Amino acid sequence: MSHPKSLTSEQISQIQTWADEGDGLPEIQKKLRDEFALRITYLETRFLLEDLKIELKPEPVPEPEPEEAEPSPEEAEPAAGDAGAGDEGADGTGNADGEAGAASVTVSVDSVLRPDAIISGKVDFGGGNVTAWWLDQLGRLGMDPVESGFRPSEAQILAFQDELRAVIQKSGL
Known part of the structure; x- marks a missing residue:
């Protein structure tokens, strides 16, 4: 396992840059191996970032707008079935x-x-x-x-x- 004290200040600043650019733990772990010849596990990478007080950017959550478009046709089908049943579909809007x-x-x-x-x-x-x-x-x-x-x-x-x-x-x- 690598200790924060065994890294140079340039290496630490490079790790901080990767985190600031939005790289996640797997990407940082791979870059540590490729660029610094530092082979550490995923968990050790996590502990290293914690010891260096480097925080990763949270991944942006995609908005579920496409999913909203899908239920509309499905809701239209039951509404059409309700309209045929009589009083149940009186307002006629599934939404x-x-x-x-x-x-x-x-x-x-x-x-x-x-x-x-x-x-x-x-x-x-x-x-x-x-x-x-x-x-x-x-x-x-x-x-x-x-x-x-x-x-x-x-x-x-x-x-x-x-x-x-x-x-x-x-x-x-």
Whole structure:
């Protein structure tokens, strides 16, 4: 393992430059090997940056705008089916139903956890659309809709995330 004291000030400033340019740990690890002949593991690279007090830039999160365009045709199909059913599709807009459902999102926590989950439960998006959710050991959120064709709207997902955040904070996780 390399210690920060074994690096020259030029090498340290070069590492800082790489981090400022947006390079991640794998890129910095590769450049250390290629340019400084310093073979260290990913974890050692992480510790080295921490010892040097070099912070990596967070990766920009891409906006989910293309995903919003996809649910619109899907919402139009159920709306057309509802219009044929009679009174259920009276307002005729799938988006208005999604926004109304967003206000009625209810999150509950299971008393018995799913395997490999640190917390799990159910979310009711309204209209009988219930989905099981869980948070695994790595902090990944999983969802399994009871109805296989159900896909919550963007507004419902945002409301679910807010409710889930509140429930997790209450539980002390």
